[in-house]
Amino acid sequence: MDRLWAPWRMAYVSAPKSPGEADECFLCRGLSETNDAENLIVARGERTVVVVNRFPYNNGHLLIAPQSHKAQLGELDDAEVAEIHRMLVRMQSLLQEKMKPEGFNVGVNLGKAAGAGLPGHLHYHIVPRWNGDTNFMPVLGDARVIVQSLDAVRELLAEAYAA
Secondary structure, eight states: OOOOOOTTHHHHHHOOOOTTGGGOOHHHHHHHSSOTTTTTEEEEOSSEEEEEOSSOSSTTOEEEEESSOOOSGGGSOHHHHHHHHHHHHHHHHHHHHHHOOSEEEEEEOOSGGGTOSSTTSOOEEEEEEOTTOSOSHHHHSSOOOOOSOHHHHHHHHHHHHHO
């Protein structure tokens, strides 16, 4: 069995939070504001929101969440489940069209122990992948290469979503 290590993530996971930050939900904050570009919001559905991940594993890493602040899959109603799935399908299609990845990781981390950086607000991750996107930089250079700015990714996908 191969073991994959991502020690650079420990700094993010274990970083001390500023007062009040631990309780703050960046998804709810972004939804309550009108500046979608500043909050990296790609799209707002009737019940969902799509946000560019500020701490991406790869270029184009998106978060898809219900607009309501819910922590568990069982808390979602049927309409939220359906819209989240439709949004996952649409974002995967847009990412494929605009960024030409060779594969995707799609998943959800439930609870802090499972790696959820925001355990109180359920969200799915969709991560575009390319052959060779895991290279020596994280291991030797303690750095991850993200080839496009978060703002550029948001703008590219927001324009495609609106079209």
